[in-house]
Amino acid sequence: MFRHSALSLVRRAAPATRRPLSSSMASSPSSSQSPVEDTIREKITAALQPSTLEIFNDSHLHAHHKAMEGVTSRETHFRLVITSEAFRSKMQPARHRLVYSLLKGEMAMEGGIHALQLRTMTPEEEDKRKQAESSA
Template identity: 40%
Template sequence: MSVAALIERKVFDALPVAHFALENESHKHSVPANSETHFKLVLVSEQFEGMLPVRRHQLLYKVLADELAGPVHALALHTFTPAEWQAKGGEVVSSPDCLGGSKHDPEFKA
């Protein structure tokens, strides 16, 4: 099972989901082709009602602990209640491109 499919399954098993969007952003970073190391998750759930953003993130870190300890190097979290999502118009800012990181490291081999 791909890392993305595993993340999706675990999130849907753990939370009531009103909106889910997972983007593999690995291609924007200094990693080998077809990597699954950098993701952006946009998640809307009524379970986030009354929770500060840091608590929402902690909840997801717990749900995805194995992935974050292993194959996932970075996970950008955008978490909203249904009302917050509606107020934003369903839009999330695009992630910035990687600035190079290990591309300049002689040990790196893409």
């Protein structure tokens, strides 16, 4: 049984922007300004049913890197914070492999995901992290 009653899905286009996911934002990837981000959200949500999903598009911070020369995509670098019961009894490497396997197509395609930073937690781990942050 989930410890969190409300599903918290967050979209972050840049570190300072935070918007809750609504049905209007869950448009088809072909009509979106951020199709890779939309695909990430759809695949993670379908497979892991997260209680928390935060997506940070950090591509703008890496556009000047040599590896990004000639790349026109604005969706190459992402940070994901995922809380899911699906991670229970899995060590961090197994959790990360699970997410990588879900997004392998987006990581393999030209102009797709170049870098993916993950924070994966169970609901209990997220609660402990929040408690530690609030007491600090």
